[in-house]
Amino acid sequence: MSKPSHLLARDAEWSTLTAFVTHPDPHLRLGVVSGRRRVGKSYLLRALADSMDGLYVSAVAEEGTVTARRRFADDLARYAGVSSDLFRDDAGWEPLLDSAISLTTRRRGTGGLLVIDELPYWMTHSPELPGLLQLLYDRSQTGHGHDGGRVIVCGSAMSVMNDLLSGTKALRGRAVVDIRLRPFDVSTAARHWGIDDPATALRLHATLGGSPGYRNLTSAPSPRTPQEFDTWLPATVLDPGQALFSRSEAEYLLREDPRFTGSALHYAIINAVANGATSPAKIGGLLERERSSLTRPIEMLASSGYLGQSTDPLWERRPVITVADPIIRFHNLITVPKRDLIETGGSARAWRESRPTFVSRILGPHFEECSREWLRRRTVPSLGDGMSTVSSTVVNDRSGRARHEIDVIALDRRSGRATVGLIGEAKATVVRRGPSDLERLDRLKETLGDQGHDVTNAKLAIFSLEGFHPDLVAIARRRGDVLLVDLPSLLGSTEPTVLPG
Template sequence: MLDREREWKLLSEFVADPSPQMRLAIVSGRRRSGKSYLLEALAEEAGGLYVTAVQEEGRIPALHRFTGSVAQAAGVPSSTLRLDDWEDALTTALDVTARQGSPLLVIDELPYLLQHSPEIPGLLQLLYDRSQSGGAPGGRVILCGSALSVMNDLLSGTKPLRGRAVIDLRMLPFDARTARTHWQIDDPQAALLVDSCLGGAPGYRPLAPGDSPQNNSEFDSWLVETLLNPGRALYSRVESEFLLREDPRITHRALYYDILTAVAGGATTPAKVGGLLQRDRAGIVPPLTVLESTGYVRRDDDLLKPRNPAYRVADPVIRFNQLVTMPAVDLVEHDRAARVWSDARPTFTSKILGPHFEDMAREWTRMHAGTEAGLDLGTTGGTEVPDREARTRHEVDVVALAPGERPQSSGSRIALLGEAKATVMPRGMRDVGRLEHIRDLLDGLGHPASGATLALYSLHGFHQDVIRAAAKRRDLLLVDLHAIYGDSQVLGGQ
């Protein structure tokens, strides 16, 4: 099991809790994030009962499937146990697991059951409350699902399970370094290209044909045979549709696809999305909120200014589909994928690779700058800095506050300013000059920044002039792709 030590420890301690009363845990995460793999292994290790629901199955077949699994765990023929009521089914499952000596019940893909049996959370609340006084079996119950909005709603507001779950665990995709290890890619540039298309969802690796690409040329042919191949499981159009079907609220998929395309293309506000789609802003906000709750769109708040959020497509597969596959889907599905990919390279570089590299720069700053560059940083994000004299705004890719400073607070101290570029040009002293100018602007706006480190993140290295400068300046840090992946040390900052 790769990079799930924290999740495994948390759930193992949950199962081992000696309390005789029932305990509840919620596990959620986008499809192919490894939830089922983890929970099946946990149930096997603990000797518990793992049951998964089936999409578009009716209430009675689902009950019979559930009780059949309970019967199997009890060591009796499945035909001997036929219950047509979820309260009886859940109570029996908890009784059986308790008698087996491992009172663990895992219900995977719970949202499928809730489509026809919305009473299940209320019944679990009833059993939970009864167990607190010994009136119902105890045990450990883990509820899992891929529909994030449904799983998040379980513990919200006045919902039955609110205040009763001791764990609410969100399974995230692998970070870039772990994903590279998972895909077994030596070359960091090839690893970046795969990550920018698929992200860190571990479930994609078994679906990809053959060996992982190890260089740029191998990546081109690999991509044509995977994300742009309608016969493959990783065909981006099918995978995107599959992901969007996870949320029951996404019914008019054409509108959601249009919104995703607009956001992926650079429309970062509801007003800009509405302008592109010729719809009022008020009509865009509800579906945009749904996409945010599903995890397919994220809202990035400006680190320094309130009420200045920017929306981004969070899921790399969907972003690739909206920008590369869908505009030329007819050609893709008529065996012209190689031409489509050749034509789409500029879009891929500017709209996919560039933003993804910026995300990786922020993540490196957040997770590794302390240990690998000796920096003491607080919250990390991005911002826009107004330049009144030049009548423009400067977008800053990476900003880190000083430790203890609160985001969007007046006078917050700046610890780092960074620029991340995935262009083919090496970065030089001109980029440093731009960051120095922004540092002066922030000082003038009341954000003390004179001591801030200036960081350049480059996909294609640095000119000699800036390398020489970094060797002499403590406030200048150079981070290339090898450093982001942990293969080499950063330059400067000493």
Template sequence: MDRDQQWATLVRFLARGEPALRIGLLSGRRRHGKSYLLRALTEAAGGLYVTAVQEEGRRPAQRRFAAALARFAGLPASAVELDDWQQILTTALELVERHRSSGTAPLLVIDELPYLLDHSPEIPSLLQHLYDDSQLGRTPGGRLILCGSAMSVMTELLSGSRALRGRVALDMRLGPFDYRQAAALWGVADPEVALRLHAVLGGAPGYRQLVQDDPPATVEQFGSWVQENLLDPDLGLFTRSETEHLLREDPRITRRTLYYDILTAVASGAGTPAKIGSMIGRERTALTHALDVLESAGYLRRDQDMLRQRNTVITVTDPIIRFNQLITVPYSDLLERHEAAAVWQASTATFAAQILGPHVEELARTWTRLFATREVFDGQPLGIVGSAAVHDGAGRARHEVDVLALAAGEQPRVRGGRIALIGEAKATAQRRTPGDLTRLERIRAVLAEDGHDTGDAVLAIFSLTGFSPDLRLLADQRDDVRLIDVNTLYGRAEP
């Protein structure tokens, strides 16, 4: 399911261009389905798929690669003996060229390339020479796709004066499913259950195969499901084990205690280097490298205010890491004694305030970015979506705007730009009231006073628990107000 756009791009990569060698990169976090996608592509194209193994030495890796070449050629695994990477790579390209399917370019896929680079860092330079010689017709052509989960390593392949810079025609990053696709993958019919499931696991499709139980059917079953599937140290998806696997993917993360401390601080609400340093007892300058590593690896994200220049806000990108740092890590000894029920009961407030609340805000921005154009604005495209802080001098207040969408073509932090949507998102137990609409009206007025064009701005209220009757009545009477409940977020009702 999904991946239609990525599949079409990969097919074009195989079908178009000169017969000379063309190189593509595919990167993405563990569990996002990279290998699944590339295996399907290789099978469809009649190509050769080879994967590296973590912590395997140079000679075992070469023997494994040579055995894969032999099997592809229909020979016994021991029939091919090569101990030189240039010979191995050249032979692989020659073999796929000989065994190519009609109507497609020869295809060689090397999965988990970073594992090979641990002991054979010369491989990119060898590929550079093969590429350059192929352009002159001296070595085989075809298509080569390099894949890896270590985001920093894959990104580094194209940086500065690296060997493959300027020689890669495809640079694809495979992200998680969006929250609606994730609900379809899990087969969850209840949007409230789907939202909570996404708040702890995100959209990584690989988790579906790791969970032993069917997803919960009701919100009441959700807590038991979490206890039995995510908080059991004997299971493969125990969140502590999964987080350790994720961090181990990046070779730069060696002192994992520091990285754990940073992730915990950010998950707890420390959104700047100064606040993170204060929470974990370190100077902010000592955190620069670790923060950069976590950001480039895709585990942290820096979000800039949409309206004004100020410090970026740092957040945890991956829901399962956030869940681990806030719930699993603080109660690790209890979980080792299989006291998952007690842990979940003690964590109810944390889950509601620090996981579910921020997640609803993020889904509100995602809905605005992906679905509001079609479901609210009649196909009129929106611009950049984010959040902002609005200073109300006259009202002596500072308003945090959860969702702010610019009109198409407008740039953030430029006075006078058109604002298309101003939104507030809440996951509290109380239904939203006309007071929330009054607050958004005040924010819209302050933005207009500051020189922004808010004449066509829609006011959107997102709520996990619904809206009071008087607020619904007000919204029904106005064209500039939208009430977005969980059903609307999941496309189950008209906004």
């Protein structure tokens, strides 16, 4: 089943979902799709249901169980082309689910598809729903229920969706597909917003991330240049009267998950991380709380996608904690410090005063992460196979008195010794990178070798926001082991300046 032309990217997800639906298994099959709000889950699943002639139903927030079941019955009736009177008003969830699976399989055979979007809304008043799906699944497996049928449940409340398949929960071991839909990368997001200028695309992605739903929250045209971005941002993300206002969106995203509703502690943790606390101890210090009391809420925020935790791949130290969602990061670093000015009509001034913070604490780290993500998605000639990890790391110099950050490292670790495939630097500065940057990478390569890691075939990479000095390009061409990636290359519009030899 070919992917619809209006569906941007999502090739892997589409392939997985269509294979799930068309699998020849004669029994009922269950799948789970999750992801944060506005990431495009509903758009993807509606396209799937339309392509497969399936039934798509969506739960509604703050709707009672009787109204929800009646709405479900109306959806069933429309799908079957019959009067809704044929479904009793007092029909419970089990007969409604049973009827939905029967109708879809009658139309499509074993591949009949039922999609239930935003299941957590229904679970607030009907927590038995996963158990009922388990019951229907088990009956089918033992020959006492439906022949065939495919059911996909979806939701944005990540803690609820993660819990569906955990421990002894009803769907544990029964769902054969578990997709967590990710935001678009910077290149795909640029296409979605219709932005051709790489510098503008990076700034927008650093602010909003790759969730495609944000484009529908503004009536302003997409910015086309960095200068237009400086006008567009105060009129949208920093305007309290707009739906895209970062404070409204950050609070909305956290309220989406019932486990975080009204929790001042979760807000405080995110704010502490945004302001530089990268470990539980540092977060506890800022909040004046014991580190042990923060373990559970930090884990919940991480599993729900609000915080990121990355372990140093060389030294396997404790994870470094970061704010994972760009708009929440932007809100805490830009909007919160300028709240009074913004709320009194000074958004343009607030943005002018905040641009140094944006460049150093948002654009710079985001460019580094986009560089790592580019490498994860791309096969680089001569890098070699088996580079299982792309991350950042910190190394000490030979004297042990200085620490050096490596922005991008690709490696494979076995038995405590790493085989390093690439060592890279990613800088979002306003100057072009030159030979001194390559010299620094050479020194870091030597240091890693002195510490016992295999750097025999390691390549060197420099990612630059503003391009490269001609002297560096000439040296890289002579050496043949250097990869130079500028911003257009990062977005896929051009090839890297130098490919490894």
